[in-house]
Amino acid sequence: MKNIPIDVLRTFITIVELDSFTQAGSLLGRSQPAISLQIKRLESMFDQKLISKRGQSIELTVAGEKLLGYARRILAINDEAVANLTTTNVSGEIKLGIPSEFAATLLPRVLSQFVKTYPNINLSVTSDLSCNLVKSLPNQHFDIVMVLHDNPEEYQGELIKIDDLVWVGNERPVVDSESRLLLTFAPEGCIYRKRAIKVLTDAKRTWQINYTNPDLAGIKVAIEGGLGITALARSTVPDHLKIIRPKDGLPELGKIGIELVYPAKTSDITVTRLAEFLTSSLSA
Numbered sequence: 458m459k460n461i462p463i464d465v466l467r468t469f470i471t472i473v474e475l476d477s478f479t480q481a482g483s484l485l486g487r488s489q490p491a492i493s494l495q496i497k498r499l500e501s502m503f504d505q506k507l508i509s510k511r512g513q514s515i516e517l518t519v520a521g522e523k524l525l526g527y528a529r530r531i532l533a534i535n536d537e538a539v540a541n542l543t544t545t546n547v548s549g550e551i552k553l554g555i556p557s558e559f560a561a562t563l564l565p566r567v568l569s570q571f572v573k574t575y576p577n578i579n580l581s582v583t584s585d586l587s588c589n590l591v592k593s594l595p596n597q598h599f600d601i602v603m604v605l606h607d608n609p610e611e612y613q614g615e616l617i618k619i620d621d622l623v624w625v626g627n628e629r630p631v632v633d634s635e636s637r638l639l640l641t642f643a644p645e646g647c648i649y650r651k652r653a654i655k656v657l658t659d660a661k662r663t664w665q666i667n668y669t670n671p672d673l674a675g676i677k678v679a680i681e682g683g684l685g686i687t688a689l690a691r692s693t694v695p696d697h698l699k700i701i702r703p704k705d706g707l708p709e710l711g712k713i714g715i716e717l718v719y720p721a722k723t724s725d726i727t728v729t730r731l732a733e734f735l736t737s738s739l740s741a
Contacts (some may be wrong), residue, residue: 459502459529463535464529468505473525474739475619498689499524516543536737537574549727552594554602557643558693560584568736571731578727582716586647586671599720600728603735605648605690606714613710617736618692621709624651624701626686626693638707639685640699641668641676649688652710660708690715715739 471481472492480703486613500507507521518637560582568580583590587605594602594631604614614622624630631639636655650666657664668679676687677695686701694700701707717732 461499461502461531463532465495465499466532468492469499470525470528470532472496472508472515473517475616477619478515480616480619501690511740518692533737535716536733548575549725550579550581551727551731552581552583552598552600553731554583554585554590554599554604556587556590556603556605557584557671558673559565559603562693563735563738567734571734575727575730578730580731586646587641587648594718594720601732602718602724603628604716604718606716607648607652608714614718616714616716617734618715618739619712620690620692620715620739622688622704622713623694624648624686624690624707624710625689625698626680626701627683628699630701630707631683631685636663638662638664639667640664641679641685642666642668643671643676648713649690652713653688656708656710662708693716 467484468487468606469555471485472478474480478489478492478496482489485492486680489496495557496508503520503524505520506518507524509516509518564582570649571578571580583599584592588601602614606616640653644650654664668676670676670679673689673693673695677698679685681689688710692715693711717735718737719728
């Protein structure tokens with residue numbers, strides 16, 4: 458019976474999530490040749506091609522897609538076991554900064570499991586626009602901050618995911634009587650807003666921001682009320698809202714980088730554990 462090494466599965470998942478051998482190597486602290494060798498080892502084990510390259514992107518084969526599902530489950534069980542068996546003396550307070558939309562969608566599922574696993578850790582959470590979190594770094598004593606980067610190729614923190622930006626609405630684009638696309642966004646400074654305006658302008662599409670709210674819950678209510686559509690990272694699309702497909706005539710929004718920044722430059726085990734939970738939740 459063959460045994461699949463956990464570290465090789467972790468490499469495989471990281472390559473898929475970041476869509477890059479080079480960035481996966483940077484995140485995992487390995488050279489690109491070492492990363493490639495691990496994938497060759499995995500393919501040799503199953504005697505099947507798992508990953509193929511298409512231009513600058515990677516593409517999973519049928520076997521690769523099948524393995525990805527197993528790999529995520531195996532890794533989740535492995536990480537859960539390690540976390541649960543090493544929690545005895547883990548305690549303290551963590552100050553977390555997180556973009557508002559991730560606070561609404563990611564934190565609920567992360568916090569419940571994290572608090573159960575580490576009952577002696579107190580989480581102090583600040584949520585705001587990513588740009589405001591970055592500006593406040595010198596004054597706020599965060600232990601860990603999740604931030605968005607407009608250009609995933611120029612990240613400065615620990616890149617944990619490259620996500621798609623997608624148009625989100627009820628069913629289809631909302632237009633007014635003059636055929637202007639109606640939008641609902643967070644205030645000026647929002648990366649999603651900036652990207653959406655740029656791609657619409659480049660596509661010579663008329664638009665109007667019909668509603669502004671810094672909170673995802675408020676934007677969700679506006680969308681459900683037919684006030685407009687918005688743009689979000691795919692990872693943060695709330696239930697009951699729909700991703701608007703390219704066939705509806707909207708320009709593609711591209712990708713966004715999601716990073717973890719450690720302003721305090723601490724090696725505290727509590728911060729490491731939270732980072733692992735955030736990373737695994739985004740990869741799920």
